[in-house]
Amino acid sequence: MEQQKNTASLGMWLFLVTEIMFFGGLFCAYLIYRLMHFNAFAAASQQLDIKWGAFNTAVLLVSSVTVVLAVRAAQVGSRKQLVGYLVVTVLLGLTFLGVKGIEYKEKFEKHHVPGPTFAFTDKFDDNGKEIPVNPKEAELFFSLYFAMTGMHALHMIIGCGLFSVLAILAWKGHYSPGYYTPIENAGLYWHLVDIIWIYLFPLLYLISRHS
Numbered sequence: 001m002e003q004q005k006n007t008a009s010l011g012m013w014l015f016l017v018t019e020i021m022f023f024g025g026l027f028c029a030y031l032i033y034r035l036m037h038f039n040a041f042a043a044a045s046q047q048l049d050i051k052w053g054a055f056n057t058a059v060l061l062v063s064s065v066t067v068v069l070a071v072r073a074a075q076v077g078s079r080k081q082l083v084g085y086l087v088v089t090v091l092l093g094l095t096f097l098g099v100k101g102i103e104y105k106e107k108f109e110k111h112h113v114p115g116p117t118f119a120f121t122d123k124f125d126d127n128g129k130e131i132p133v134n135p136k137e138a139e140l141f142f143s144l145y146f147a148m149t150g151m152h153a154l155h156m157i158i159g160c161g162l163f164s165v166l167a168i169l170a171w172k173g174h175y176s177p178g179y180y181t182p183i184e185n186a187g188l189y190w191h192l193v194d195i196i197w198i199y200l201f202p203l204l205y206l207i208s209r210h211s
Helices: 002-036 038-045 050-076 079-109 135-171 181-210
Strands: 123-126 129-132
Touching: 002 038, 002 135, 002 181, 038 123, 038 129, 038 135, 038 181, 050 079, 050 181, 079 135, 079 181, 135 181
Parallel strands: none
Antiparallel strands: 123 129
């Protein structure tokens, strides 16, 4: 049993490393293009709703706490608490995805989705100073925005599905203080998804506010 646990944990950590490398590439691409097209990225970033971004950050931080509590409940064999914390985690994940859907809807309405219908101003007001903007460069920002937040949202959907299955299995008494490796590994996955957002939020929503 201990060998199976170690093997499963090793497999999860290897998977997480590949995820870090994948998102690390996206982060590097974003930072390079931001340096190349500073004005356009600053103008485009200010079109994002910082209140929704901050709200979703708080939601994910709380979900990290409920995941930790779920693992603890599994360790002590508290089935009801385990199920409860897993369900709350799923609800928080769905809340995050719902808010992200609201933000995406707004981007469609404002024609900020890259493609034939994309539209953006050719200048913006930066604290009273008029800054010229290349709409094509702003479109690049939104391409990276949708790529990065879209991949993150996909990971959130997978996480919600995973925790839903775990909650059902937990309700059936599948886990015990001697066996809760799936809960632990799913928690590691969720924490990584949270950490990725912790980097996405300032990069996409905050940094350019001080330009």
